[in-house]
Amino acid sequence: xxxxxRKFLGTGAAAASLVGLNGLPLHAQGKTLNVTxxxxxxxxxxxxxxxxxxxxxxxxxxxxxxxxxxxxxxxxEASPDNPPLDVLIMSxxxxxxxxxADLMDxxxxxxxxxLAYIPQEFTDAxxxxxxxxxxxxxxxxxxxxxVAEPPRSFADFVDRVAAGEFIASIPSIxxxxxxxxxxxxxxxxxxxxxDNTDPFFEAMAKMKDNLVYWAGPNDFFNHLASGExxxxxxxxxxxxxxxxxxxxxxDWINPEEGGAITSVAIQKPKNASDLAWDYLNEVLDADxxxxxxxxxxxxxxxxxxxxxxxxxARVTPLSEANLPPYAEIARVRNDWVDRWNRxxxx
Amino acid sequence: MLDAVKNxxxxxxxxxxxxxxxxxxxxxxxxxxxxxxxxxxxxDGGFTLSRYAAFLTDRFYLGVILETLIxxxxxxxxxxxxxxxxxxxLVRKAxxxxxxxxxxxxxxxxxxxxxxxxxxxxxxxxxxxVNQWLVTDLGLLDTPLRWLNTPGLAIAALVHVLVxxxxxxxxxxxxxxxxxxxxxxxVLGASRIRTFFEVTLPLTVDGIGTGAILVFMIxxxxxxxxxxxxxxxxxxxxxxxxxxNTTRDFALASTMxxxxxxxxxxxxxxxxxxxRRQGV
Numbered sequence: 001x002x003x004x005x006r007k008f009l010g011t012g013a014a015a016a017s018l019v020g021l022n023g024l025p026l027h028a029q030g031k032t033l034n035v036t037x038x039x040x041x042x043x044x045x046x047x048x049x050x051x052x053x054x055x056x057x058x059x060x061x062x063x064x065x066x067x068x069x070x071x072x073x074x075x076x077e078a079s080p081d082n083p084p085l086d087v088l089i090m091s092x093x094x095x096x097x098x099x100x101a102d103l104m105d106x107x108x109x110x111x112x113x114x115l116a117y118i119p120q121e122f123t124d125a126x127x128x129x130x131x132x133x134x135x136x137x138x139x140x141x142x143x144x145x146x147v148a149e150p151p152r153s154f155a156d157f158v159d160r161v162a163a164g165e166f167i168a169s170i171p172s173i174x175x176x177x178x179x180x181x182x183x184x185x186x187x188x189x190x191x192x193x194x195d196n197t198d199p200f201f202e203a204m205a206k207m208k209d210n211l212v213y214w215a216g217p218n219d220f221f222n223h224l225a226s227g228e229x230x231x232x233x234x235x236x237x238x239x240x241x242x243x244x245x246x247x248x249x250x251d252w253i254n255p256e257e258g259g260a261i262t263s264v265a266i267q268k269p270k271n272a273s274d275l276a277w278d279y280l281n282e283v284l285d286a287d288x289x290x291x292x293x294x295x296x297x298x299x300x301x302x303x304x305x306x307x308x309x310x311x312x313a314r315v316t317p318l319s320e321a322n323l324p325p326y327a328e329i330a331r332v333r334n335d336w337v338d339r340w341n342r343x344x345x346x
Numbered sequence: 347m348l349d350a351v352k353n354x355x356x357x358x359x360x361x362x363x364x365x366x367x368x369x370x371x372x373x374x375x376x377x378x379x380x381x382x383x384x385x386x387x388x389x390d391g392g393f394t395l396s397r398y399a400a401f402l403t404d405r406f407y408l409g410v411i412l413e414t415l416i417x418x419x420x421x422x423x424x425x426x427x428x429x430x431x432x433x434x435x436l437v438r439k440a441x442x443x444x445x446x447x448x449x450x451x452x453x454x455x456x457x458x459x460x461x462x463x464x465x466x467x468x469x470x471x472x473x474x475x476v477n478q479w480l481v482t483d484l485g486l487l488d489t490p491l492r493w494l495n496t497p498g499l500a501i502a503a504l505v506h507v508l509v510x511x512x513x514x515x516x517x518x519x520x521x522x523x524x525x526x527x528x529x530x531x532x533v534l535g536a537s538r539i540r541t542f543f544e545v546t547l548p549l550t551v552d553g554i555g556t557g558a559i560l561v562f563m564i565x566x567x568x569x570x571x572x573x574x575x576x577x578x579x580x581x582x583x584x585x586x587x588x589x590x591n592t593t594r595d596f597a598l599a600s601t602m603x604x605x606x607x608x609x610x611x612x613x614x615x616x617x618x619x620x621x622r623r624q625g626v
Contacts, residue, residue, distance in 0.1 A: 070591050097594070167472065174573055174584065176591050212495050215573040222464060227473025228494055334593045341588075342406050345580050 031060040033275045035087040039066045041241075041296065049292040054279045062279060069094045070176065076103055076269045083269040086276040087283075091177060092125060092132070092326045093333065095265035099127035100330075104267040107131055111277045114284035117302045119318075122263065125326055130267035133283050134292065134300045137316040138181035139259040141239045141252045142231035143224050150231060153256040154189035157231075162206035169223040169232030172213035173340045179333050180324045181260045182233050183340070189257035194328045197336060201343055208344075224250060235262065237298035240314050244297065258322045263301075382607075385600035397601040411609065414581040418565040418613075421504045425561045426554055428505065429512035433553075436513065437520045451510045459507065463574040466503050470494055500577025504565055511564065512557035519553025520546075555621040559614060566610050582606045 033054070037046040043066060051062045065072070069090045076083045080103055090098065098104050106128050109115050115123065115131065122132035140157055142150045147166065151157040161168045171178040187193075187200035204211075212229050214220040217238055223229040225247075236259075239252040266283055268276045282288055289300035294308060299315040307315055329336075388394045401407045436447050454462060469475050470493035477490035493499050523546060531541040569583045582602050589599035 068591075070594065094594075172573075172576075173592065174588060179592065213576055219574060222467050223471075226468050226471030228467065228471040334595060337588065337593050341580065341585070345578060 031058075031275065033060060033062040033086045033273055033279055034084065035062050035064055035276075035279060036072050036085055036089045037064050037066060038068070038089065045292050045295040049288045049295070050279065050283050053285070053288055054282045057282070058275065058278050060275055060278075068176075073098055073103075077101070080269070081271055083272050085269065086272040087279055088267045088269065090130065090265040090267055092263050092265055092324070093180060093330050095126045095130050095267055096327050096330050098267060099129035103269055104129035105270050105272075107268075107280075112281050112284060114281050114286070114302065117286065117304050118284060119301065119303065121323065122301055125263075125323065126265050126267065127327070130265045131284070132263035132265050132301050133289065134296070134298045135261050135263040135318075136235040136237040136298045137254055137259040137321045138185055138233055138235055138262055139252055139254045139316075140231055141220075141224070141234035141250055143249055144251050145249045146227075146230050150251075150253055151255075152253060154186050155257070157255065158186070158190070158203045158207060161210050162203075164210055166230040167210050167212060167228065168207065169212050169214050169220050169229035169234075171220075171233060172215050173337060173344070174215050177262055179336050180326070180329060181235075181262045183336060184324050184329055185260035185322065186233075188260075188322065188324075189255065194325060194332055197339065201339065204344055236314065236316050237296055240297035254316050254320055258320055259316070261318065261321045261323045378607075381600050382604045383600075384597055385604050387597070397597060398605075401598075401601055401605065410580050410582060410585060411605070413579055414566065414583075414606070415609065415613075417501070417504075417579055417581060418562050420501055421508060421565040422558050422562040424501065424505050425509045425512045426516075426558055429509050429516055429557060430554070432509070433513045433516035433520055436517050448514075451513055454506065455510060459570050460574070462507065463503060463571050466499065466506075466575060467494060470499055495576035495578065497577045497579065500572060500575045500579060503571050503575050504568055507568075507571065508561045508564055511560045515557030515560060516550060516553040519550050519556070523549045551621065555617060559617050562613060562617070563610055566606070566613070582609075 037043045054062055065085060072085055072088050073094055075085060107115055107123055107130060118131050140151060151160050160166055171182050183200055187197050190199035190203055192199035212223055214223060220232055220234050221242060236252050239250055242250055266280060284302060286302045286304035289302045290305045293300045293311060297314060385397055386393055436444055440447050472490045472492060480487045481490050528541050528545050531545045567583050572579055572581060572584060586599050586602045589595045
């Protein structure tokens, strides 16, 4: 059982084969479109709500690549002349980066008739090279069994966690959207701005003894379910998904200052198949978006969508939440992360 | 004639090795070299050492390197200390139960590391099973302890994952120890303890070394356990992931991963050198 060079090489080859094969790009050819989706329920919703009507209308086929925005953008950056993906699901900050790098096509009503029903600010937020199609809001999710009087605002949240009344589960810096839906939102609520994050870091210093950190959304739910935390910062849609799964002890509050709108953007890489426009138009279609919203419990952006009674009570109106200045945040985000690493550590 | 046969055998060996070597070169060596090269390039393609200079003169990053090494070393020492008695019992005492012990050792590795880590959360949460026993069932404590996000639990979880590697390394070497040498020492009047420390242990240093190297290397690059259980550790793998996932500073990520690779290779070299000094 001694470890020798041969064993190292053998293990390395096996690992490299797994990683290598997994990363092979699938180039869209002919009438096949390669679109993207997150895993789990999300993937199935994309297949049912967008891929199925696209295939029915065009007769083309769409393959769905699973993963995340950072990985997809890196794939397009590596091969901009022949992108392996035709449609990208993107986080808002990466959508801005991709647009600034001129890797994406312009969105116009001529190419996408349904774009006429999407608020212009969402297309503007992607610098005209993409738009948002669904959104959630980051607020306070709490365990009703142990928190009788939950904090109604971010300021109240900070004061009561700092005082030790609650143990709070908050997103760690390892989770990509943390800088926006938590750092920016809390800082904004406490009087800071993009160029002054002192209020946020001072609040974190006050709360530090009563915080646990979640690295991914499922991790947050485990913190609440196992009793490690009493409440925390989480998304509305994900909270309602847990409720629909039978978890009757959690609830969600949009803080008085307004939570941050956390959107999902869609973009078409330059040189990707023109079939992508047909698919994107299906993504922006009111009926398809309504169906998508029902499955995922998140708000959607087409203004013609009519939610069911149940969903209408759950979806946070855009007017009651804040749209983060993603382009400005992108400029300072790395400094924020660096400061977080040095002062908070997780 | 003999030379021709030898050359032909060599050519056949080279041919058999070629697919594996080509595969390794294309999918392992080249990406690794490309990754490292990125850390030395400026945006316009020039050569720079500025990222290394900035990284290695920043006290915060030096602290991260130190923390990575301390964590790996702690996990290695604890794993080996736990693994040796287990390996000893497995080889010398278990008899027909040895198969069962090996199965029990390997069984956790068949479960996803994420599930195993979530298991730690369930056990050690503030209102988890352990606190429930201590506070409610046994009445030993008034208030539950906060175990999660502490260094101890993160180390324990890593040890739990890595001990099997150390046990199997040590057991395979222990199996090959000539029992007559130990019997000889006993016959000549050495106590069992002295026999163990002066005969058995030195003869199994090779297994301890192999296990330690394996555990150290894996702990050095561990990621999932630390992300989920925290422990307050800030290690290089966590920062590398962050550079890719959050800041998209690929050049800094390449710098960090090259430094991590060099550290790992340096530690490997050091451990092998120490082992050789022991005469193994």
